[in-house]
Amino acid sequence: MKIPKHVIGVIILSFLFKDAVSEEPEIKLSGGKVTLYCKDAVTWFKDGKEVLYNKTDLDLGSETDDPRGMYECQDRSTKKHLQVYYRMCQSCIEFNTATISGLVIADVIATVLIAFAVYCVTSPDKGRSSQASDKQTLIRNEQLYQPLRDRDNSEYSHLSTARPRK
Structure with a gap:
């Protein structure tokens, strides 16, 4: 056709x-x-x-x-x-690729700095020598028990007699 x-x-x-x-x-x-x-x-x-x-x-x-x-x-x-x-946001911030990447990089740098600061505060100092109290043994001569002090007749050196109950 x-x-x-x-x-x-x-x-x-x-x-x-x-x-x-x-x-x-x-x-x-x-x-x-x-x-x-x-x-x-x-x-x-x-x-x-x-x-x-x-x-x-x-x-x-x-x-x-x-x-x-x-x-x-x-x-x-x-x-x-x-x-x-037409709707326009008057107080909005326009985000483009450069702004977002800048925010991400700043966030990573801030996180690394905070982690480094925490590490510096919590790590033991390597240059500090051990103090005498660190090396002192509390119990001498490897005794199992520490000897009691010499008896003293001061006010708190002995037990008081118990009062009778009413």
Whole structure:
């Protein structure tokens, strides 16, 4: 079955005009500003209310202001819709590869320094000679028991007599 040439031409033209007719509004980001662009726009609407701005582009302001809403650009014949929900964290920190690797390296260095400090504090000193008390034997002549002191008649050297119980 052969397809007529005029049918192929109509299909090609419909694909070409499809992009031109149903072109949606675009969002442009430049210099921290959010801008909507609509080809051949005459009137802009935000959330159903007309915005007094009759150009092809609509400046939504800074991206840190979190612009959002339902925007429409309307020319004489068509109305094109675009929903904008822009969320920007104002107090966030941007992490890239260099920042993350710097944090990891700093963490490893801090851990090694703390481990070295703990080792220095807890290890015995090698340069210190043994003290005399370390070598002194408490029981001389390898006796099993240490002899008692000589008897002394001082106040605490003997047991007191027990008092009778009542």
